Amino acid sequence: MSARCHDTGTPASGPQILSEGLRLFFPAAAGLAVLSPLVWASLFGLGLPFGGDVPPSQWHAHEMLFGVYAAALAGFLTSAVAEWTDTPARRGRHLVLLFALWLPGRLVGLLGLAPFTVVAGLTDLAFLGLLFWYVVSALIARGSSRHSSFALWIGLLWLAELGIRLAWLTGRIDLSGRLLHAVVAVFVIFFSLALARINVVVINLALDPSGKTSRYRPHPGRQNLTAGLVALYAVAAFAAPDSAAPAYLALAAGAAFFDRLAEWFIGRAVLRSHVLALGGATALAGIGFTMIGLAGLGAPIAPNTGYHVLSVACLGLAVLAVFVIAGLRHTGQALDLPWQAHAAFALMALAAAARVLPEIGLGAGLAGTHYLIAALLWSAAFGIWLWGFLPALAGRSDDASS
Numbered sequence: 263m264s265a266r267c268h269d270t271g272t273p274a275s276g277p278q279i280l281s282e283g284l285r286l287f288f289p290a291a292a293g294l295a296v297l298s299p300l301v302w303a304s305l306f307g308l309g310l311p312f313g314g315d316v317p318p319s320q321w322h323a324h325e326m327l328f329g330v331y332a333a334a335l336a337g338f339l340t341s342a343v344a345e346w347t348d349t350p351a352r353r354g355r356h357l358v359l360l361f362a363l364w365l366p367g368r369l370v371g372l373l374g375l376a377p378f379t380v381v382a383g384l385t386d387l388a389f390l391g392l393l394f395w396y397v398v399s400a401l402i403a404r405g406s407s408r409h410s411s412f413a414l415w416i417g418l419l420w421l422a423e424l425g426i427r428l429a430w431l432t433g434r435i436d437l438s439g440r441l442l443h444a445v446v447a448v449f450v451i452f453f454s455l456a457l458a459r460i461n462v463v464v465i466n467l468a469l470d471p472s473g474k475t476s477r478y479r480p481h482p483g484r485q486n487l488t489a490g491l492v493a494l495y496a497v498a499a500f501a502a503p504d505s506a507a508p509a510y511l512a513l514a515a516g517a518a519f520f521d522r523l524a525e526w527f528i529g530r531a532v533l534r535s536h537v538l539a540l541g542g543a544t545a546l547a548g549i550g551f552t553m554i555g556l557a558g559l560g561a562p563i564a565p566n567t568g569y570h571v572l573s574v575a576c577l578g579l580a581v582l583a584v585f586v587i588a589g590l591r592h593t594g595q596a597l598d599l600p601w602q603a604h605a606a607f608a609l610m611a612l613a614a615a616a617r618v619l620p621e622i623g624l625g626a627g628l629a630g631t632h633y634l635i636a637a638l639l640w641s642a643a644f645g646i647w648l649w650g651f652l653p654a655l656a657g658r659s660d661d662a663s664s
Contacts, residue, residue: 278657283340284592285655286357288585291333295644298325298372299637314376316430316438323442325371326573328386328423330644331449333364334581336393338456339412341592345402346459350576352396360396363389376430383397383427390420411455411489416538419448427438440500446573447496450547454489455578461525461540464587466599468531488547491515495551509558512539512568519548535599536586539607543580546571546614575614578640582606585647593654600648606643613639 277286302322340360344351352360363385370382394416401410422445429438458480465478495511502508526532526541553568586603590596617636 279655280354280357281657282592283352283357283360284337284588285657286361287333287337287340287364288589289648289652289655290361291330291337291581292585292644292648294325294333294368294372295330296641296648298322299641301372302637314374314379315435316374316376316379317435318374320430320435320438320442321371321374323573324426327442327445327449329368329371331581332390332419334584335416335449335452336360336364336389337587338584339393339397339416341588342456342459343400343409343412346409347400347406349400349403356396360389360392363392372438372496379427379430383423386423386427387420390416390423390590394420412452415451415455419445422448437445441458442501443569444496444500446577447492447499447571449577450572451489451492451496452575453543453547454492456584457485457540457544457580458601460584460587464537464540464597465525466526468534468537469482469528471596478525478528480525484518484525488515488518488522491518492551508559509555511555512558513555516548516551516555518545519551523548535604535607536583536595536597539579539583539586542611543576543583546576546579550576564621565617570617570621571614574617574636574640575610578610578614578643579607582610582643582647587599589647589651589655595654600650602646604649606647609639609643609646613637613643 279289291660300316315582340352340357344348351614359608366385367382367389370378394413397409397413398414416627422441424442426445428439429435429441462476462480467473467478469475491511492515495508495515497506498505498511522544523541526537526538526544532538532541536636550568550571553563553571554565555568557563557565586599586606587597590599613636616632616639620632
């Protein structure tokens with residue numbers, strides 16, 4: 263998303279929170295991220311007694327991906343696509359309809375209500391289908407295909423959700439697990455594509471907060487290399503999971519993310535929290551894919567550890583960074599981060615460490631409790647962001663810097 267500020271005037275048809283997609287869906291995503299680990303941990307001990315034959319781990323993964331991250335994606339795209347295409351933004355009843363389709367699946371997923379999985383699946387598919395149309399219709403109105411990759415990946419996300427729901431209904435838990443891994447890769451691709459569009463502005467503002475100069479220009483070869491290699495890995499991992507090809511492609515994807523870290527060779531400006539968060543998410547993507555690749559070639563690493571690095575650490579940090587950057591810029595503020603933003607990044611880093619380190623033999627004393635600790639820290643990270651940024655997004659007089 264461009265880091266420039268939109269017109270923040272309240273539309274005549276509704277409240278400020280419905281004036282732009284990110285104002286509604288970023289708080290919705292953060293609210294679910296806060297609530298779901300607390301419910302799962304306090305009520306069910308991370309289990310789900312109504313989940314039927316679907317493992318709780320798959321319910322949790324599904325709600326992280328299709329609940330939290332899909333809402334973040336909806337907020338990002340309903341705001342950014344209008345900017346990119348210079349078309350009217352979706353607002354008011356268009357956002358309410360999208361939210362109404364997103365919500366039922368979250369109510370079902372929060373409690374793991376297996377008898378209602380068909381209803382939840384239908385509304386989730388309708389949500390993704392409507393988001394797809396919002397993106398495509400803007401591209402058609404503009405007569406442009408420049409950002410059509412986002413529409414393509416939303417379409418593939420729709421197919422993955424359909425496959426997961428059908429696999430759950432037919433007892434193909436192995437298939438639903440592979441599809442959930444593929445969805446993690448799809449969201450990493452979304453991160454990579456978004457990074458190519460926002461990082462230029464973010465780094466230039468870090469180098470020159472006045473915005474008068476643009477000292478940084480990215481290497482064009484890095485813009486889509488990571489997304490392309492992750493896509494190749496995802497296809498190979500789904501189609502031939504028992505071959506060595508996915509492992510080598512995972513290593514290639516990891517190397518591409520490490521290569522992309524050259525974008526952050528900008529001196530002391532890299533130490534600004536939001537810049538460091540985007541760079542950290544990129545580094546974690548490289549680490550996650552490297553772990554997956556090494557595990558596939560026989561290293562003593564569980565493949566799921568690499569996926570945990572991607573889903574909890576990389577994507578968690580990336581989503582928070584976008585929430586902070588867009589939350590400030592789209593409410594008319596400079597990128598002077600409030601303390602809540604710094605605290606949210608720190609808590610997310612701790613959540614990632616708590617989730618992953620015991621799985622690689624570090625902090626072994628946390629083994630067994632690290633799931634709960636990581637979940638609560640992850641919840642706290644989004645909660646403190648919500649506390650700091652909701653007033654400005656909702657249009658009240660106080661803002662995130664108060």
